[in-house]
Amino acid sequence: xxxxxxxxxxxxxPASKETPPSATPKMKGDKVKVFYGEKQALMDVDLxxxxxxxxxxxxxxGCGKSTFLRCLNRMNDVIDICRVEGKITLDDEDIxxxxxxxxxxxxxxxxxxQKPNPFPKSIxxxxxxxxxxxxxxxxxxxxxxxxxxxxTKAGLFGEVKDRLLEPGTGLSGGQQQRLxxxxxxxxxxxxxxxxxxxxxxxxxxxxxxxxxxxxxxxxYTIVIVTHSMQQAARVSQRTAFFHLGELVEVGDTEQxxxxxxxxxxxxxxxxxxx
Amino acid sequence: xxxxxxxxxxxxxxxxxYAVGRARSVFAAAGDVRILHSLPSYYGMFVALGCGxxxxxxLAIWLIIQPQIVDHMVMSGLDPSIMPQNADAxxxxxxxxxxxxxxxxxxxxxxxxxxxxxxxxxxxxSIGFWSMVVGVVCIAMLGLAWARxxxxxxxxxxxxxxxxxxxxxxxxxxxxxxxxVGIVLSLIxxxxxxFARVPFFDFLFGIHWSPQTxxxxxxxGASGSFGAVPLFAGTMLITLIAMLVAGPIGLLSAIYMAExxxxxxxxxxxxMLEVLAGIPTVxxxxxxxxxxxxxxxxxxxxxxxxxxxxxxxxAGLVMGIMIIPFVSSLSDDVINSVPQSLxxxxxxxxxxxxxxxxxxxxxxxxxxxxxxxxxxVSRAIGETMIVVMAAGLASNxxxxxxxxxxxVTVQIxxxxxxxxxxxxxxxxAAFALGLVLFFVTLGLNVVALRVVRKYREKYD
Numbered sequence: 001x002x003x004x005x006x007x008x009x010x011x012x013x014p015a016s017k018e019t020p021p022s023a024t025p026k027m028k029g030d031k032v033k034v035f036y037g038e039k040q041a042l043m044d045v046d047l048x049x050x051x052x053x054x055x056x057x058x059x060x061x062g063c064g065k066s067t068f069l070r071c072l073n074r075m076n077d078v079i080d081i082c083r084v085e086g087k088i089t090l091d092d093e094d095i096x097x098x099x100x101x102x103x104x105x106x107x108x109x110x111x112x113x114q115k116p117n118p119f120p121k122s123i124x125x126x127x128x129x130x131x132x133x134x135x136x137x138x139x140x141x142x143x144x145x146x147x148x149x150x151x152t153k154a155g156l157f158g159e160v161k162d163r164l165l166e167p168g169t170g171l172s173g174g175q176q177q178r179l180x181x182x183x184x185x186x187x188x189x190x191x192x193x194x195x196x197x198x199x200x201x202x203x204x205x206x207x208x209x210x211x212x213x214x215x216x217x218x219x220y221t222i223v224i225v226t227h228s229m230q231q232a233a234r235v236s237q238r239t240a241f242f243h244l245g246e247l248v249e250v251g252d253t254e255q256x257x258x259x260x261x262x263x264x265x266x267x268x269x270x271x272x273x274x
Numbered sequence: 275x276x277x278x279x280x281x282x283x284x285x286x287x288x289x290x291x292y293a294v295g296r297a298r299s300v301f302a303a304a305g306d307v308r309i310l311h312s313l314p315s316y317y318g319m320f321v322a323l324g325c326g327x328x329x330x331x332x333l334a335i336w337l338i339i340q341p342q343i344v345d346h347m348v349m350s351g352l353d354p355s356i357m358p359q360n361a362d363a364x365x366x367x368x369x370x371x372x373x374x375x376x377x378x379x380x381x382x383x384x385x386x387x388x389x390x391x392x393x394x395x396x397x398x399x400s401i402g403f404w405s406m407v408v409g410v411v412c413i414a415m416l417g418l419a420w421a422r423x424x425x426x427x428x429x430x431x432x433x434x435x436x437x438x439x440x441x442x443x444x445x446x447x448x449x450x451x452x453x454x455v456g457i458v459l460s461l462i463x464x465x466x467x468x469f470a471r472v473p474f475f476d477f478l479f480g481i482h483w484s485p486q487t488x489x490x491x492x493x494x495g496a497s498g499s500f501g502a503v504p505l506f507a508g509t510m511l512i513t514l515i516a517m518l519v520a521g522p523i524g525l526l527s528a529i530y531m532a533e534x535x536x537x538x539x540x541x542x543x544x545x546m547l548e549v550l551a552g553i554p555t556v557x558x559x560x561x562x563x564x565x566x567x568x569x570x571x572x573x574x575x576x577x578x579x580x581x582x583x584x585x586x587x588x589a590g591l592v593m594g595i596m597i598i599p600f601v602s603s604l605s606d607d608v609i610n611s612v613p614q615s616l617x618x619x620x621x622x623x624x625x626x627x628x629x630x631x632x633x634x635x636x637x638x639x640x641x642x643x644x645x646x647x648x649x650x651v652s653r654a655i656g657e658t659m660i661v662v663m664a665a666g667l668a669s670n671x672x673x674x675x676x677x678x679x680x681x682v683t684v685q686i687x688x689x690x691x692x693x694x695x696x697x698x699x700x701x702x703a704a705f706a707l708g709l710v711l712f713f714v715t716l717g718l719n720v721v722a723l724r725v726v727r728k729y730r731e732k733y734d
Binding site: 073075078080103104105106107108110111112113115117118119120121129130133134180183184187 | 536613615616617618619620621622623624625626629633634637638
């Protein structure tokens, strides 16, 4: 069980990261229920997302963690049969309020997907897409600047600065995913949601993305869904464990991985099921 | 008895061969079919094919070759004194002999030499037929016996049948390809004959089309000029009008179907739109000629325009309606095949639905949409019935959609309708026009398919 050892070793790192002790939650889920048609996928989930932290959502497949993530920027609206109940707030504002425009919300709560999905456009246009539709950049110089800073923040600028006008689909998988992160950053969101961002990547690309997530924490609030418990342990400060549509346990990552309260959490992280 | 019954006999033998092969294999296995290499039905199939295929092949070849040999033997057996001197007289005499042999009246009273030749012809034909019957049945029997002798416990009948079936499939696909090649070659050769009479550049760049050739030397009104530019211009004008109708309507309805419509509406509307493609073009044709054209003329008069009762606009509009399904159905398919992840990516950045469609989905689907448009254009160029009825025959060189124009396809129809002599420049002009049409639509189809394929590779 060499993986276990690695995990134990990386368990130490989140502890060294200081988190603001008395931060009010950036986002707050209150009795969130989600239905796909008749089937209930989430049962009364109460979960706070604290600012400038990485919150990891873990759990076996089909446990509802991705569903919860997609509730946070109303991506579930795209699915016809999906129905959300309960209350989710962003800075104390109900995001399911009828006066709130989901399109505006998604500009504040960005998303990075499981599979890198660059648009079939140039690298430059991929990044410029968000700023252009939101009108945040007026001149070409503004957009140039946004493209450069976003790519720099995503750690990609050095690799692609000579081929900004080439198609984004021509990059490697890891580069594509960092391009997608840069694309999300370019809109200047407050929260970034990541749905298994490394599951389609090799270990080296994964390491780069994890490093990037850790850097982004300084400016953004991040929620990440992952199947890799090592990854959750490495990148997150708080971890929430979902099982069968229920939020079983949430707490500091260190506590969840070393001293879980619930026996199901214990079973999952030690590999007894899931 | 004729060749048809012979085919039935061969089929009967094959069926018998199937039973024989099956029984033989079961016998070879001493009743335990599990020790055979293949299932007994494969052995039966093998014998049936071994019996039937060579026999049918021989029959086909015989039927092609026999008449030629018989003709040659009859003609060469003629008395040298009445032997025809040139090719025309030769074929005339041969026709006489054939007509006489089948009991029809001939154009002239038959001379004794011809009557003798006819008897000879009938005798030879009967000999030929009976030797064919014997030959085919013998080959079928031999094939059956040979295939049966092959059967043993370890004979791989399954693999052998597989190979034969593969060969059959290849032959079938070759028939389609060879037919196409044949059509193209005939177009090319007839066109070469045409260009021997009318200079190539006069045809391609001439601006006057009046394909009346004189039958008698002193005939008036038979200028016989073959400048095809008015036809090309007319075709392009109508195609342009049709695409102006079908392009936007087809694309926008495809976008609605693929992105906005709920599944229930889509399930009803899409098949209904595709029904448009199933309406016979001749129905569109009289719709265009009897309804749309007078309506446009009426409107034109209302606003003081001089509209001819057969206008390019009427034909183009109706043709546009006809090709809407081509554009919308193909565009709908390519829009649907744009991965959902791209939509999610765009929505995730805070884009609205129409922004996503304009900036992400259409660009991603563009190659496929271009392909759909090109296919629709080639369909519009080749369309005949609507323009025959609604666009008229006058070869005006004009860009005015209210005037009557004519198209390449319409002229081909008018050149070949009715009794024609097949060696006048007038008739041959149809082949030259057909050749041009063929190359244009072929080019468009090749480009369109390439574009579509390139697009497919990108997302699979």
